[in-house]
Amino acid sequence: MNNNKRCSKQSFLMWHVFLLFLTLGLTDTVFAEADPLESINRPIYNFNDALDRHVMQPIARGYTKITPEPVRDRITNFFNNLTYLNVILNDFLQGKFHQGIDDSARFFINSTVGLGGLFDPASTGGLVQHNEDFGQTLGVWGMDEVAYLVLPLLGPSSVRDVPDLATSTALNPLTYFTFAIAAPISAVNIVNSRANLLEATEFRDEAALDPYVFTREAYRQHRISLIYDGNPPTQELEDFFDDEEDALEEDTLIIE
Amino acid sequence: MKKLLLCLMLIFNFQNSIADETPEAVVNHLHESLIVVMKKSGELDFDARYRILEPVVLESFDFETISRLVLGRSWKKLNDDQKKQFIDILSRLSITSYVSRFDGYSGEKFEYLGDENMKKGRVLVKTQLITSERQIPFNYVLHPAADKWRIINVIADGISDLSLRRAEYTRTLKTDGFDKLVEKLLEKIKGMEEKGPDDTA
Numbered sequence: 001m002n003n004n005k006r007c008s009k010q011s012f013l014m015w016h017v018f019l020l021f022l023t024l025g026l027t028d029t030v031f032a033e034a035d036p037l038e039s040i041n042r043p044i045y046n047f048n049d050a051l052d053r054h055v056m057q058p059i060a061r062g063y064t065k066i067t068p069e070p071v072r073d074r075i076t077n078f079f080n081n082l083t084y085l086n087v088i089l090n091d092f093l094q095g096k097f098h099q100g101i102d103d104s105a106r107f108f109i110n111s112t113v114g115l116g117g118l119f120d121p122a123s124t125g126g127l128v129q130h131n132e133d134f135g136q137t138l139g140v141w142g143m144d145e146v147a148y149l150v151l152p153l154l155g156p157s158s159v160r161d162v163p164d165l166a167t168s169t170a171l172n173p174l175t176y177f178t179f180a181i182a183a184p185i186s187a188v189n190i191v192n193s194r195a196n197l198l199e200a201t202e203f204r205d206e207a208a209l210d211p212y213v214f215t216r217e218a219y220r221q222h223r224i225s226l227i228y229d230g231n232p233p234t235q236e237l238e239d240f241f242d243d244e245e246d247a248l249e250e251d252t253l254i255i256e
Numbered sequence: 257m258k259k260l261l262l263c264l265m266l267i268f269n270f271q272n273s274i275a276d277e278t279p280e281a282v283v284n285h286l287h288e289s290l291i292v293v294m295k296k297s298g299e300l301d302f303d304a305r306y307r308i309l310e311p312v313v314l315e316s317f318d319f320e321t322i323s324r325l326v327l328g329r330s331w332k333k334l335n336d337d338q339k340k341q342f343i344d345i346l347s348r349l350s351i352t353s354y355v356s357r358f359d360g361y362s363g364e365k366f367e368y369l370g371d372e373n374m375k376k377g378r379v380l381v382k383t384q385l386i387t388s389e390r391q392i393p394f395n396y397v398l399h400p401a402a403d404k405w406r407i408i409n410v411i412a413d414g415i416s417d418l419s420l421r422r423a424e425y426t427r428t429l430k431t432d433g434f435d436k437l438v439e440k441l442l443e444k445i446k447g448m449e450e451k452g453p454d455d456t457a
Contacts, residue, residue, distance in 0.1 A: 206448060207353070209424045209440045217423040218415055225414025230393060234374050237397060237409070240419055241325070241375070 034147075035216065041150040045212050048155055052194075057201075060194040074118045075192045080129065081110050081117025085171040086164075090132040094140045102127050131226055133168060135161035139227035148216055156219040279379045279398040279405045280368060286316045286407070287366035287383070290354065294361040302449060305355045313354060318399065318406035319347045325408065326421045330429050338434055345441050356448040363388060379405070 035041065064072070084107040091100035106122040106129070113121050123129060138160045146159035154165075169175055174182050208214035224232055289312040293305045300308075323343045324331045334342065369382040378399045385392045397409035409418040428437045 203357075206356070206451075207444065209428050209437075209444070213424045213427050214420065217420045221415045221419060222413075230414060232414070234372055234380055237380070237411070237416065238375050240409075240416070240422075241378075 036147050037149060041148065041216075042212055044150045044152055045215070048150065048153065049211070051153075052201075056191075056194050057198070059191055060198055063191050064195045064198065072192060072195065075188065076196060077110070077114070077120050078117045079189045079192065081107065081114070082172055082174055083168060084110075084117075085173070086134070086168045087130055087132045089167065089171060090134055090137045091130065093134075093137045094132065096132075099130060103130055130229075133161075134164035134166075135223070136227050138163070139223070145220065145223070148220065156215055158220075158223070161223070277404055279381050279396075280371060282316055282398060282405045282407065283381045283383060283396050284366075284368065286312060290358050291361070291365065293355070294358045294364065297359045297361065302355060305359075306351060309354050310351050313351045314347060315404075316407050317347075317350065318401045318408050319343050319350070321399065321401070321406075321408050322346065322418065325418055326425055327429065328422060328426060330426055334434065341438065345438060345445070349441055349445050352445050352448045356451060366394070378408075 067075075084103065088100055088103045088107060091097075091103050106127040109122040109125070109127070110117050110120055113119075120129075135158070143160050145161075149157045149159060149162065151157045151162075174185060177185075204211060204214055204218075224236060228236075289309060293300075293308055296308075297305065320343055323339070323346050326346070327334070327342070331339070364385060364387050367384050367386055369384060372380040372382065374380055374397065376399075378397055381396045381398060383394045383396070385394050392413050393411075394413075395411040396407050397411070398405045398407050409416060411417070425437060428440060432440075
């Protein structure tokens with residue numbers, strides 16, 4: 001049963017990636033708002049959104065009602081710690097050796113003294129949490145997003161961020177437990193992660209005119225911010241004005 | 257003669273005070289007002305808080321420039337009435353968003369981190385919002401408008417408000433037209449007004 005499910009999920013993903021490469025040759029992704037796969041992404045977004053509204057959100061709301069915040073914080077810490085081997089790998093791949101050593105120490109301390117990551121004594125001791133993944137590494141190496149993707153069940157992503165699915169899965173200790181152990185723990189992770197996003201999606205529902213476009217742009221900018229560790233060069237902001245000013249000047253020329 | 261001198265002095269002083277107000281001061285003033293409104297959210301209703309923030313937001317932001325940047329190429333295709341209408345709605349949407357989002361106080365504070373010069377005289381003011389859980393970067397792009405420094409972009413937690421709005425609004429404008437865009441924006445304003453302060457906790 002599980003195998004079947006995994007297989008169909010994988011083949012769906014493969015199909016997606018296949019279609020992507022099919023379209024890549026035909027489309028031009030130079031300008032900022034390009035979304036060459038929108039016609040495939042949108043239906044998947046709508047499917048994810050329906051599933052989210054009817055199943056995941058009610059569960060996540062129920063979960064936040066019955067679980068006190070300190071407990072949810074412990075659970076979030078635990079799952080953050082499980083992803084940390086992937087963070088460490090990508091620290092080193094991005095040439096951040098000092099951060100890689102700090103993060104290794106952080107992982108060791110929180111896994112032992114922090115009782116398997118439930119507690120975060122490392123942060124108290126000055127070893128703060130970092131956010132790195134293979135998609136960010138590819139960004140640091142100079143790859144652009146190529147194309148925005150919406151993955152079934154997983155949500156917003158991009159061609160640049162897909163390979164991280166492999167490294168983060170391979171480096172998550174949970175992957176190597178039997179299904180009977182891993183499945184219920186993963187279920188808690190999914191519900192807890194969704195609960196942590198409730199505020200963000202409420203913000204989206206309140207502000208978005210077109211939730212698909214809103215999510216896409218927010219995802220893109222969030223990823224750029226992460227690639228630059230929260231400090232993108234001001235050039236990233238200048239590009240926006242340059243585009244606009246060029247456009248306005250062009251228009252003026254056409255009108256005059 | 258004395259009167260004239262007094263007038264000149266007043267004008268000179270007035271201009272001086274504009275030039276003296278740094279980009280940092282504009283952002284700080286906005287932040288102080290936000291904190292005041294957050295602290296009073298228990299006792300003041302939505303309208304009262306709106307009235308406090310309205311003048312502050314209107315003098316801190318350059319909504320005409322923001323509107324032009326948000327709509328990009330489509331801006332020139334609007335007639336003067338439509339432009340006025342859009343600027344007005346965008347201002348109201350911004351004030352309403354502030355009132356609706358900054359609606360409770362639990363010890364948050366803003367901290368100024370530094371300035372960075374950008375092209376064409378623009379300045380990036382870096383700040384962060386410190387909450388009990390984490391620090392959220394709030395960066396502002398200001399430009400020297402005719403009368404004073406004014407905000408033209410807010411980058412909250414790495415997400416640029418201008419880019420987000422441009423992507424959404426130009427799309428809606430292209431597929432549904434100007435009237436529909438206005439209608440949708442008015443719906444958003446109404447939705448936030450109706451939510452009220454009590455439903456958000």
